[in-house]
Amino acid sequence: MTLALNIDKTLRERRRINRLLDFLKRDDLTGEQMERIGRRLQKSGKRALKPLVRKLWREQNGTALYRYTCMLDFFDASAWMDQLIQITLQRKDLEEDGKLALLDVLHDSGVDVTAPPFASMTGYGSPTLEGFVADCLSDGERGLVRFVDSFLDVADEFRERMIQSLSDTASAEAAALLEILLSFEKEEVVRTAILALGRTRSGYALDVLTRAKARFEGEQADLIRRSIRRLSFTGIREPLELPHAFQQPLPFHEVYAGPVDFYGSRTLWFSWRIDEHAYAAMLILTGETDGMLNAISYRMKDDKEYGHILKDVAGGEMLSPVEHDYALAALRDALHRSREAGFYLPPDFYVDMRLFRPDVLKPEAYVPRFKLTHLENIVEMIPGYVATSNDLLDEPGLEGWVLTEASLYDVADRFMALEAESSSDTMPPEVLEKEIARCCEELIVPRRADIIKRLLLTADYLQQIEGDERAVQKTLATALSLVGGFLPDCRHPFIRRLLLDSVDAARQTLAEGYDPRLEEGFEDDDYDD
Incomplete structure (x- = not known):
């Protein structure tokens, strides 16, 4: 009986990845070498991310830890952010330079490391949630934004504590923040904020609740009325208007x-x-x-x-x-x-x-509406307008319309390769037409409905800014021509110029030494979380 052998074909790659990670610990490592290592790890995608994160959990040396954090820039942050937060919070064995390396990455990624639970590690801000709320309340407009920014990121249990801290403070700033939370999407947060205002022994809270009555109905309106009665039981019967710094609606x-x-x-x-x-x-x-x-x-x-x-x-x-x-x-x-x-x-x-x-x-979907003068005889005008629709890309409403996704840079590479193969340094007409048809199939057909919708929104914008009436009609006619398949995409003047302008922009970007494809992470289904 012959047994089939399962050969691990990834062993060589795993060893290569580990050698690259170990190389980062060398004393004489240059910035250029780090860049090359990062690019090579990036090519392995998520297969390289797992051992990198493992290094971050175990490494003690501050310099090596810093270099490992630099490698994270070569991967999609969504794949490692949660792990990095846990590493930062749970590793109590690190020296100062190691902790700062982790905190720096979090800060650069938009995490407020001056707020709990990170504040005690940075030496800046309060180490407690209640102290953080107090810091926000004393920091004016900037403090209000900082509070809300953190409120969006924390778990529900911390949100309840933050709201409770506001209720205990009973200042104008606290009432202003509770009023902001009344506009939150989650009904449970709104309910908690209303109850907190009812426990806030200040006329400012009564002012907020009184003005909020008109905004709510049903159960929440009943809750507001009960909170107002509760304040009256505690002796708060006269509202205090919030200071001018906390503006109400203005023209x-x-x-x-x-x-x-x-x-x-x-x-x-x-x-x-x-x-x-x-x-x-x-x-x-x-x-x-x-x-x-x-x-x-x-x-x-x-x-x-x-x-x-x-x-x-x-x-x-x-x-x-x-x-x-x-x-x-x-x-x-x-x-x-x-x-x-x-x-x-x-x-x-x-x-x-x-x-x-x-x-x-009040949230509401928008549907553009056009003046009768712009719609009159528009169907009959389609052929004439479409013939010069490439000129639309010079109009204020469409100037700058280009495709910028990474696949377009593959197209730019193809164009340059085909031109290089030609003896005249220009692409033969029949080859160009074939490439345009291919681009239409890959880039235009899948998003035709989106292009039509955005052309209609652009026509609406042009009429709103009182743009040239012919430009409004031409934009409308071009959108309608794409609905009805008036011309094949590869022969449509607007689509052709849109594609060729986009390819030219991509080629210019590549000529300047920048390739956005190198910035993208690599997906890999084999990665085991």
């Missing part, structure tokens, strides 16, 4: 919006005048799928600072003035998509959403 000063890019992202700008001299503003990045991606709050002391910041932001994000209703509709759409996807909102938005009237922030 807009200026509202701007940017165009929708090829991937469905756009930027919104809302600003308010908060007193005779100062301004508040919020810059919001939204995505077609994930909703609200980021928000940045600004405080500007006078007209000069406001004008300087707006000029920089508007130039970088290609913002144009728009009607308030249009920008708010785009914002409500982002809130709707965030809620549908189950995503929390950015910390800055939670803190400064009080500047908006609550009734304008």
Whole structure:
């Protein structure tokens, strides 16, 4: 009887990975050598990550530990972040340099290492959760954002303790934070915040609850009424208005919006005048799928600072003035998509959403509507507009539309290789047409519906900024032509230019020595968590 032998073909690779990791402990290691090691580990994907994490659990030498943490940059953070947090919290045997190496990586990845449970390790901030809350309450607007940022990251048990600390404090700042939590997505958090306000013995809490009555209905409205009665039993019957620093809804000063890019992202700008001299503003990045991606709050002391910041932001994000209703509709759409996807909102938005009237922030999907003048005879106009639709990519609403995913750089490599094979250094026409057809099949067909939708949103944007009427109609006609298959994609002037512009941009990036494909992690189903 012959027994089949199971040959471990990965043994050689595992040994190579371990040799690379051991090489990182050499005293004479250069930065260039570390970079090469990182690239080689990256090529092994998650098979290299498991032994790397094992080294982080066991290594004592601070220098070696630092070098191992540098290797994490070559892998997707989602694959190692939870492990690194556990290593940092559980390893009590490390010297100062080893602890700092781990904390530095967490800090660079966006973790607040000045907050518990890391604060006691850094020597900065309070080592207790209650002390951290007190630090936030004494740090003005920045402290409110810091509190919310940490609140989003901690487990439910810590959230309850943070809310309890606010209730015990009974200050204006604590009441303001509890009011912010009333806008949270999770009903249990809202319920806990309402109950905490009922236990907060201050007129500020009564002010927050009184104003909140109009925002809620059903069980939560009943809970607010009971919390108000509870305060009255403790002698709190007169509300104290929150200080001016915790602004309530204000009229807009200026509202701007940017165009929708090829991937469905756009930027919104809302600003308010908060007193005779100062301004508040919020810059919001939204995505077609994930909703609200980021928000940045600004405080500007006078007209000069406001004008300087707006000029920089508007130039970088290609913002144009728009009607308030249009920008708010785009914002409500982002809130709707965030809620549908189950995503929390950015910390800055939670803190400064009080500047908006609550009734304008009800999540709602947005559907563009067009003027009759733009729709009249549009079907008959499709052939004429499509013939010059490549010019659309020069319009303000579509300028900068390019594909940027890694697969496009493979296309750029193919184009350069085919040109190199040609005696004239240019691709033969028949080869070019074949490549364009292939690109359409791989890159355009799978996302045709998305392109149509974003063209419609762009046409809507152009009409909102009172752009050229022909540009609005041409954008609409181009979208409709893609719906009806008016032309094969490879012959459509808009699609052809979109692809060729994207390939040119990728080639330029490669010529400058940068290859985004090297930044991407490698997936590997063989990795055993």
